Amino acid sequence: MSRETAFPSPPPAPSLTLSGIGHAYLGRTVLDAVDLSLAVGEVAALVGPSGCGKSTLAHIAAGLVEPSRGRVLRGYRRHGMVFQDPRLLPWATARANIAYPLRLLGLSRGERRDRAEEAAGRVALDAADLDKFPVELSGGMRQRAAIARALAVDPDFVYFDEPFTALDVALKRRLQDLVIGSSRAARFGALFITHDLMEAVRIAHRVLVMDVLGRGIAGSRIVPGEPGGRDDGDLYRLVGAFLADDPLFRHIHDIDERRVP
CATH class of the missing domain: 3.40.50.300 (P-loop containing nucleotide triphosphate hydrolases)
Structure with missing residues (x-):
């Protein structure tokens, strides 16, 4: 046997x-x-x-x-990265900044918007702030947007x-x-x-x-x-x-x- x-x-x-x-x-x-x-x-x-x-x-x-x-x-x-300076695009809204790396992944506009808003929610960034430009955000809000941008790509590192x-x-x-x-x-x-x-x-x-x-x-x-x-x-x-x-x-x-x- x-x-x-x-x-x-x-x-x-x-x-x-x-x-x-x-x-x-x-x-x-x-x-x-x-x-x-x-x-x-x-x-x-x-x-x-x-x-x-x-x-x-x-x-x-x-x-x-x-x-x-x-x-x-x-x-x-896949990795994300968060720097000391948030490095947000000054001409783009918080939502567009968070969604920016998703364009490189080839996602549709609707998918990018949904993923950006989901990532913003994960870092407790208010929906009302997503249409603001970086200059209109506090330092903490800008860094939250930077973290959300890193998380939006669904990184494992x-x-x-x-x-x-x-x-x-x-x-x-x-x-x-x-x-x-x-x-x-x-x-x-x-x-x-x-x-x-x-x-x-x-x-x-x-x-x-x-x-x-x-x-x-x-x-x-x-x-x-x-x-x-x-x-x-x-x-x-x-x-x-x-x-x-x-x-x-x-x-x-x-x-x-x-x-x-």
């Missing part, structure tokens, strides 16, 4: 893999031998001192910048390049919660660039720390619990412990003005 042998299913391929990434501007090395792998559905926050190459690494991963060396493997289907740096604390927290809720609902993974360690531990499953001189990822720490289900007091204590006792975080608030554009 024959028996079939059951073999365990192989783990899913990473959603993003960076291998030996290096980059230079005008002969000056910005990144050198950076390796990084993110699991499917993982939200990772990348922190590090100003000028260490965090944003450059995200732009390379997203395909906006070609690395000088190394390889990028994208295991996801999103890059966030310091999107809330210019916002006040209360608004920043609301938009952090929006990202947490959207990620859980849509089950997308993300690479979130930030210089704010509290923001990193609120949003991410894992915090990655960039080497001071961009020479790879110095290390990472898993944040206990799930984003959206963590106690603020515990997070404040965790950040305090990271900064006071963990040598990995010793230099994350340094600034090398020679490396900052």
Whole structure:
């Protein structure tokens, strides 16, 4: 009597893999031998001192910048991107800005409108504001529109390049919660660039720390619990412990003005 042998299913391929990434501007090395792998559905926050190459690494991963060396493997289907500046087209309404990438996907005008309005609802952008131009929107509303634009393409991965740096604390927290809720609902993974360690531990499953001189990822720490289900007091204590006792975080608030554009 024959028996079939059951073999365990192989783990899913990473959603993003960076291998030996290096980059230079005008002969000056910005990144050198950076390796990084993110699991499917993982939200990772990348922190590090100003000028260490965090944003450059995200732009390379997203395909906006070609690395000088190394390889990028994208295991996801489609990505969205949110920048520090919302980068909305000033001559287009909020609705048209959100729908803009859908034109590149070949959707009809009606489909673009429906998808844009659905994405706007996901980020709590009022329907009455969709016919306004960027100049008529507050900073928080413009950033909501930028997030909606990224979500409208139904991504399974999103890059966030310091999107809330210019916002006040209360608004920043609301938009952090929006990202947490959207990620859980849509089950997308993300690479979130930030210089704010509290923001990193609120949003991410894992915090990655960039080497001071961009020479790879110095290390990472898993944040206990799930984003959206963590106690603020515990997070404040965790950040305090990271900064006071963990040598990995010793230099994350340094600034090398020679490396900052």
